[in-house]
């Protein structure tokens with residue numbers, strides 16, 4: 001129900017607000033388009049919020065945390081218990097994402113959407129981890145919808161609390177295996193080409209990872225035209241929850257920042273469910289995982305940064321926040337050609 005009404009609510013961004021934003025950029029006393037992608041990002045945000053007045057003071061990072069049954073195939077370097085440990089560290093302020101949140105002024109919202117043990121995070125647990133997708137579907141279709149709707153509900157809540165931009169993050173040992181599987185299915189690209197080493201996998205581990213993904217696709221036969229089917233069969237609760245964040249953001253007119261490969265795979269699922277939601281996504285950085293650029297190309301988005309990051313937790317998305325803040329401060333406080341003294345700029349106008 002929540003999902004259907006959300007999809008109906010997703011509109012195209014406002015062209016008028018984008019034009020007004022572009023006009024303001026062009027009136028500022030600096031060379032035209034000289035802040036490049038920073039200007040373009042604000043123009044897109046004006047379209048998303050339907051308002052050329054842009055303030056990004058209230059920022060949030062939502063981190064979807066969940067475990068993956070496929071870990072029993074030996075596809076990861078670390079054990080499943082790391083998911084809960086790092087997720088708890090987000091609450092206590094010790095995780096990379098929470099440290100970066102403190103510095104960028106974003107509030108962190110870690111969500112237990114399916115960790116394999118009880119935690120002290122916000123409890124939105126769909127189940128204690130997914131099933132092993134190499135043997136059958138990771139979850140039921142109903143569970144996938146529940147996880148998507150969790151993401152949508154969280155966006156609605158944050159919008160009500162006045163948040164102006166959301167970063168997406170995740171924590172889940174094994175989730176680069178699910179993300180690569182989804183990328184292979186949606187993009188129709190060979191598994192070998194979209195699969196990387198995740199959180200530092202050995203070469204023998206990589207071979208097992210590729211074969212587990214082949215097996216998962218073979219056993220489950222996910223339908224690439226059905227985003228929910230792919231999420232349910234070869235995805236994860238974290239991926240489905242993040243897909244919900246993208247769909248919810250598009251419905252609520254709030255920009256949602258894509259992080260690394262897992263966030264991208266979720267964005268791709270959201271795009272297959274509702275292509276228009278891509279207009280409300282901002283691609284922060286280019287993850288080092290091999291499928292990263294392939295997914296962004298499919299979405300028609302351009303990563304703003306390339307720092308060879310591949311940490312997850314929303315850290316790439318958080319890295320973009322100070323840059324967007326710089327764009328905003330120029331946009332909101334710099335004088336226009338008209339306001340500046342004619343003598344100073346007369347050779348330009």
Ligand SMILES: O=C(O)c1ccc[n+]([C@@H]2O[C@H](COP(=O)([O-])O)[C@@H](O)[C@H]2O)c1
Nearest residue numbers: 172173174175176198199260261287312
């Ligand atoms: O964001 C990325 O591009 C990214 C790339 C590789 C690994 N990660 C993080 O590492 C974990 C998944 O790695 P793995 O090897 O367990 O599949 C998960 O918690 C992610 O947050 C994240």
Ligand SMILES: Cc1cc2nc[nH]c2cc1C
Nearest residue numbers: 078082086199311312313
């Ligand atoms: C320590 C650690 C921290 C992480 N953060 C996101 N994925 C991770 C994986 C590991 C192993």
